[in-house]
Amino acid sequence: MGSLKLITIKRIPIRVHITFPLILIWAAVQFGIVQRNGWWGALFGIVVTLLLFLCVVLHELAHSLFALQFGGRVNEIVLLPLGGVAQMERIPDRPYQELLMALAGPVTSGIIGIALAFLTLFLFPLRIWTDFLRALSSGGDLSWSYLLPYLAITNLFLAGFNLLPAFPMDGGRVLRAVLATVMPYSRATALAVRVGQGLAWMLGLLGLFTRDVLLILVALFVYTGATQEGRLVQMKTALAGLRVRQAYSHSPRVVHPEEPLGHAVDLMLEGFQSDFPVCDEGRLVGVLTRTGVLQGLKEYGPQVPIRDVMQRRFLIASPEDDLFDVQQRMSEVGAEVVPVVDAGTFLGLLTRQDLEEAYRLVTVYPSLLPRRQ
Numbered sequence: 038m039g040s041l042k043l044i045t046i047k048r049i050p051i052r053v054h055i056t057f058p059l060i061l062i063w064a065a066v067q068f069g070i071v072q073r074n075g076w077w078g079a080l081f082g083i084v085v086t087l088l089l090f091l092c093v094v095l096h097e098l099a100h101s102l103f104a105l106q107f108g109g110r111v112n113e114i115v116l117l118p119l120g121g122v123a124q125m126e127r128i129p130d131r132p133y134q135e136l137l138m139a140l141a142g143p144v145t146s147g148i149i150g151i152a153l154a155f156l157t158l159f160l161f162p163l164r165i166w167t168d169f170l171r172a173l174s175s176g177g178d179l180s181w182s183y184l185l186p187y188l189a190i191t192n193l194f195l196a197g198f199n200l201l202p203a204f205p206m207d208g209g210r211v212l213r214a215v216l217a218t219v220m221p222y223s224r225a226t227a228l229a230v231r232v233g234q235g236l237a238w239m240l241g242l243l244g245l246f247t248r249d250v251l252l253i254l255v256a257l258f259v260y261t262g263a264t265q266e267g268r269l270v271q272m273k274t275a276l277a278g279l280r281v282r283q284a285y286s287h288s289p290r291v292v293h294p295e296e297p298l299g300h301a302v303d304l305m306l307e308g309f310q311s312d313f314p315v316c317d318e319g320r321l322v323g324v325l326t327r328t329g330v331l332q333g334l335k336e337y338g339p340q341v342p343i344r345d346v347m348q349r350r351f352l353i354a355s356p357e358d359d360l361f362d363v364q365q366r367m368s369e370v371g372a373e374v375v376p377v378v379d380a381g382t383f384l385g386l387l388t389r390q391d392l393e394e395a396y397r398l399v400t401v402y403p404s405l406l407p408r409r410q
């Protein structure tokens with residue numbers, strides 16, 4: 038979704054997000070115009086950024102390989118303008134496993150940085166470092182020999198920045214893993230999330246004072262990352278041990294594929310239901326979501342048969358499925374609703390509202406829905 042696949046390594050697809058070229062444009066402007074190096078500077082900026090992202094892929098691969106080692110699952114690695122993200126489905130539960138997995142990335146970046154620094158010393162005279170730093174700060178002439186020291190320094194920076202003990206940086210996971218040895222996992226997370234949000238505020242204010250747009254963007258990135266991780270773990274803790282059968286809507290109103298879309302609109306207006314299972318002779322053949330209804334109305338009007346606007350490919354859940362797992366699967370593909378099916382028989386629908394309801398109920402009154410360990 039919104040990304041382009043580059044290559045697959047160890048069955049992990051490596052993708053580039055559509056916003057990724059923004060960082061290349063930024064680099065071209067920064068090295069070409071701001072530092073007054075013209076077209077050569079712009080080209081240098083683009084090349085050095087692409088090489089840097091190659092190092093970022095190695096960093097994310099290191100995390101991913103450790104995750105696979107510990108029985109986790111890695112869906113993909115996505116390159117965003119501000120860095121890479123390895124999308125993992127199951128993150129190792131044991132604190133020491135999470136610790137090793139989190140450290141693998143920064144350690145890899147650190148090793149790359151040190152190796153490149155040694156290579157620079159080996160290939161060039163020592164004064165390349167001072168020349169390079171002067172060229173960076175005062176806009177002196179850029180030389181292609183600065184590629185190596187630039188990559189060495191940025192990789193070392195990457196290692197250091199990611200070790201900051203705050204979510205969503207790797208250091209946040211390290212901190213949580215360490216805290217989780219002396220307190221419950223959810224409290225350890227909450228604490229690491231707070232530290233992340235605090236750090237984001239500091240970075241953001243610093244960015245405002247120094248009028249550094251990139252720093253403000255990084256602050257936003259850190260803040261949303263920390264908040265998301267916090268919500269995820271809250272949700273996971275709240276829904277732990279709950280099953281789909283405890284939350285789904287039994288016997289929802291069913292529509293037929295040959296009925297006009299207007300019929301579904303009538304049902305929506307009549308009651309609280311906004312997503313519909315589409316059944317033909319008792320067999321589930323599709324799902325009609327609220328978004329589907331609205332889009333169909335706009336494009337074809339109320340007379341169009343439901344079969345032309347329903348979703349034919351959709352997730353399904355079984356009543357004994359883990360509620361949190363299903364919630365994760367739904368948010369990964371952006372599904373609003375999942376039909377619940379048991380041995381081929383359609384039982385009902387699990388909607389986003391059902392999930393939120395279950396979440397709210399167990400947060401307010403935990404013993405209302407009994408958990409199974």
Ligand SMILES: [Zn+2]
Nearest residue numbers: 142143199207
């Ligand atoms: Zn990392």
